[in-house]
Amino acid sequence: MDIAITLEPWHWLILLFVLLGAEALGAGGFLLGSAAAAAVVALWLWLVPDIYWPVQLVIFGIASLLLSFAYWKLFRKVNDKSDSPELNNRASQLAGRTIILDHDLPAGHSKLQIGDTLWKVESDRYVPRGRTVSVTGNQGMTLLVRELV
Numbered sequence: 064m065d066i067a068i069t070l071e072p073w074h075w076l077i078l079l080f081v082l083l084g085a086e087a088l089g090a091g092g093f094l095l096g097s098a099a100a101a102a103v104v105a106l107w108l109w110l111v112p113d114i115y116w117p118v119q120l121v122i123f124g125i126a127s128l129l130l131s132f133a134y135w136k137l138f139r140k141v142n143d144k145s146d147s148p149e150l151n152n153r154a155s156q157l158a159g160r161t162i163i164l165d166h167d168l169p170a171g172h173s174k175l176q177i178g179d180t181l182w183k184v185e186s187d188r189y190v191p192r193g194r195t196v197s198v199t200g201n202q203g204m205t206l207l208v209r210e211l212v
Contacts, residue, residue: 070116075105075123092139096131097123103130154182154201161197161211164190168208175208184208 082098103126104119114122149155162177168190175184175196183205190196196208 070108070119072105072109075101075108075119079105092134093131096129096134097127099130100124100126154204154206157182157198157206158200159198161195162208163195164192167192168196172205175206177206182206186210 079098079101082094082101086092086094086098100123104123107122108114108119157177160177162175165176168175168184168186170186170189172183172185174181176182177198184207185202185205186196186208188210190208190210195211197211198206199209200207
């Protein structure tokens with residue numbers, strides 16, 4: 064009966080590894096604070112072995128909240144940094160590209176073939192066929208084009 068109400072450091076280490084395994088499946092950093100809290104409780108229980116299980120659970124809960132908040136505030140920004148921030152944004156990748164028009168491009172909204180894709184484009188003025196336009200940016204998936212002079 065004593066085993067049912069006693070939590071040992073190895074119980075918290077098992078919880079630590081279970082939480083890290085669940086994090087590896089794609090929790091996005093959410094479980095790292097709880098895993099670190101389990102490590103804190105295991106270390107604390109190893110140093111002070113006479114802590115009752117309700118106190119351990121309170122320590123785990125408070126440490127989970129604090130460490131999860133610390134991760135969210137301090138370390139989450141590190142994960143958002145990228146060498147290629149436009150990797151999955153095809154429209155912004157086309158900025159700076161030049162295209163020779165094979166048809167007239169009216170002012171306002173139109174469509175333009177770039178590579179194998181038909182793109183929505185927006186031009187501030189009429190551009191006749193045979194002229195060169197440049198993609199200056201995008202608004203969502205609409206490319207902003209301008210005639211090169």
